Structure formats: structure tokens, C-alpha cells
Amino acid sequence: MLSIDCPWCGSRDQSEFSYGGEAHIxxxxxxxxLSDEDWGDYLFNRKNTKGRFEEQWCHTAGCRRWFNAVRDSxxxxxxxxxxxxxxxxxxxxx
Amino acid sequence: xxxxxxxxxxxVGIDLxxxxxxxxxxxxxxxxxxxxxxxxxxxxxxxxxGFLTGVQRVTGVELxxxxxxxxxxxxxxxxxxxxxxxxxxxxxxxxSIMQDLEDSLSGLHIAVTDLTGGQSLFGVxxxxxxxxxxxxxxxxxxxxxxxxxxxxxTILAHSNVLITPAFQSSGDCxxxxxxxxxxxxxxxxxxMDAAHEDGFEFRLxxxxxxx
Ligand SMILES: [Zn+2]
Numbered sequence: 001m002l003s004i005d006c007p008w009c010g011s012r013d014q015s016e017f018s019y020g021g022e023a024h025i026x027x028x029x030x031x032x033x034l035s036d037e038d039w040g041d042y043l044f045n046r047k048n049t050k051g052r053f054e055e056q057w058c059h060t061a062g063c064r065r066w067f068n069a070v071r072d073s074x075x076x077x078x079x080x081x082x083x084x085x086x087x088x089x090x091x092x093x094x
Numbered sequence: 095x096x097x098x099x100x101x102x103x104x105x106v107g108i109d110l111x112x113x114x115x116x117x118x119x120x121x122x123x124x125x126x127x128x129x130x131x132x133x134x135x136x137x138x139x140x141x142x143x144g145f146l147t148g149v150q151r152v153t154g155v156e157l158x159x160x161x162x163x164x165x166x167x168x169x170x171x172x173x174x175x176x177x178x179x180x181x182x183x184x185x186x187x188x189x190s191i192m193q194d195l196e197d198s199l200s201g202l203h204i205a206v207t208d209l210t211g212g213q214s215l216f217g218v219x220x221x222x223x224x225x226x227x228x229x230x231x232x233x234x235x236x237x238x239x240x241x242x243x244x245x246x247x248t249i250l251a252h253s254n255v256l257i258t259p260a261f262q263s264s265g266d267c268x269x270x271x272x273x274x275x276x277x278x279x280x281x282x283x284x285x286m287d288a289a290h291e292d293g294f295e296f297r298l299x300x301x302x303x304x305x
Contacts, residue, residue, distance in 0.1 A: 008161045008176070008177060009161055009162055009246070010161075010162075012232070012233075012248070013232035013233075015232060015249060016232070016248060016249060061247065061248060061249045061254055062246070062247045062248060063161065063175065063176040063177075063179075063247065064175075064176060064179075064247075065176055065177065
């Protein structure tokens with residue numbers, strides 16, 4: 001079981017959180033101009049990173065806020081958490 | 095046994111005479127019902143001074159902006175739930191803040207939601223109250239970590255709860271547990287079961303803390 005730092009509430013047990021997958025996926029501004037392939041890519045395709053991975057978590061049973069975390073997908077170590085709208089410690093995501 | 099002053103007890107169906115002495119030969123834990131006349135959920139922008147003063151005009155308290163803290167004054171408690179969300183509980187039957195909040199904050203980008211009837215609040219006190227709650231909760235309930243003035247939303251026996259420690263003048267702590275009404279029966283039965291080793295009783299006095 002992980003202890004996860006909520007940016008608002010501090011360290012809480014993993015059972016209070018839910019996972020939201022890859023972070024920083026931006027909805028295309030003009031979806032109607034996208035090819036089917038690009039739209040499908042936006043909707044369904046996600047990275048499967050081995051190592052540092054920026055991902056979303058929600059403190060479901062606490063303050064109910066979404067936030068981002070940098071987690072190492074090999075060691076499970078959560079290296080940073082940051083609020084929605086804040087920049088990733090790894091810099092501006094591509 | 096009936097609980098006076100409460101039309102619809104959250105302990106309905108529970109045998110309140112079912113006290114049970116623990117291995118130490120006494121009651122290590124007690125439960126009581128806390129009557130709340132109004133539960134109000136408030137959302138708004140805490141960086142907007144008009145919002146803060148509008149709330150203060152009605153409630154007389156400053157909204158807590160530090161996460162997981164509560165401000166109490168004269169029967170009114172204001173709990174931080176999120177950076178833009180608070181829960182107010184009113185324990186005085188003659189006071190109602192619902193309409194006053196709406197009037198005082200009209201025109202602002204806010205939401206005031208009446209949750210009365212959907213929530214219930216009970217107290218867990220006694221020597222072993224921390225141990226019993228800890229059996230069902232991952233939160234650190236020690237007074238050093240969970241001091242007077244704090245509150246926390248967490249999971250207690252699979253139920254979403256808001257726990258607020260209320261320290262008495264004696265130094266004892268009563269944990270006020272707020273839970274959705276439909277979970278109250280499950281939760282109190284779970285806690286009764288968890289308290290068998292320490293012993294438990296129901297108390298009728300509404301000595302629910304400092305406010
Ligand atoms: Zn949180």
C-alpha cells in the first residue's frame with residue numbers, strides 16, 4: 001500500500017485515492033479538423049512509460065480534488081505531486 | 095429507550111441498552127447522537143474578498159482556508175472540505191443560515207446546498223475511542239497529528255466520513271463522526287462490534303464539544 005501526498009491534505013493512505021491515468025492530455029481545440037487516426041490517438045492511446053511518469057490522481061475519499069503526480073512506474077515511488085495548472089517538475093510536458 | 099429532541103434518530107433500530115463491558119470490566123468507549131439542525135455545503139472562491147466577508151456577515155466566523163481545519167463559534171462549525179468547498183453545521187434549533195447565505199452572497203459565483211436530512215453526526219468518546227476508530231481507519235488520530243481545530247475527510251469502515259476531534263476541558267477527546275445518513279446504521283454497528291474488547295455504552299447527553 002502506498003502513502004500518497006495530496007497537495008492539499010498531505011500524506012494519506014492509497015485507499016483514499018483513485019487513479020486517473022496519464023496527465024497533461026490536452027483536448028484538441030478543433031476536433032472536427034482531426035483525422036480519425038488523430039482523434040483516436042487523443043481518445044485512446046496512452047504512453048506506457050517505464051520509469052518517471054506524469055499521471056493524474058484524485059483524492060476521492062478526502063478533498064475530492066484531482067492533482068498530478070510524477071511516479072516511477074518501476075519502483076512505485078511518487079517523486080512529486082503538484083496541483084492542476086501547476087507545471088510538472090520535469091518541465092513543460094510535450 | 096428513546097432519544098429526546100430527535101425526531102429521526104440515526105440510531106433507529108439499534109438497541110441503545112445494548113451496552114457491553116469490555117475485558118477491563120468497564121466501558122472503554124461511548125457513542126452519542128449529536129443533534130444538528132442544519133447541514134449546509136458552501137462552494138465559492140476563497141480568494142474573493144466579497145465572498146469571505148459575505149460569509150462572515152452571516153456566520154460571524156472567518157472561513158477556514160487552511161486544509162483540514164474547522165472553525166467553531168456559538169453552535170456553528172465551519173469545516174474545510176476543499177480549496178473552494180466548506181461544510182457548515184448548525185447545532186442551534188433557533189438559527190438558520192441557509193437563506194441568509196444565499197441573500198448575502200447573491201450575485202457571486204457560489205453554490206449553497208442544503209444537506210440537512212442527508213447527513214448524520216455522532217460522537218465517539220471514552221478512553222479507548224482512538225483505538226476503536228483506528229481499527230477501521232488509516233488516519234493518524236493521535237492528538238499530536240490530529241489536534242484541536244483539525245478535521246479530516248477519510249474512510250471509516252468502508253464509509254466516507256468527516257471526522258472532527260473535539261477536545262473537552264478535561265483533556266478528553268470526543269471524535270465527531272459525520273457520515274451520510276444511509277451509512278450510519280452500518281457504521282455504528284461496525285463500531286459496536288469493534289468496541290467489544292474495550293466495552294461500549296450509549297450516552298444520551300449531547301456533550302458534543304466546545305462549540
Ligand atoms: Zn486531499
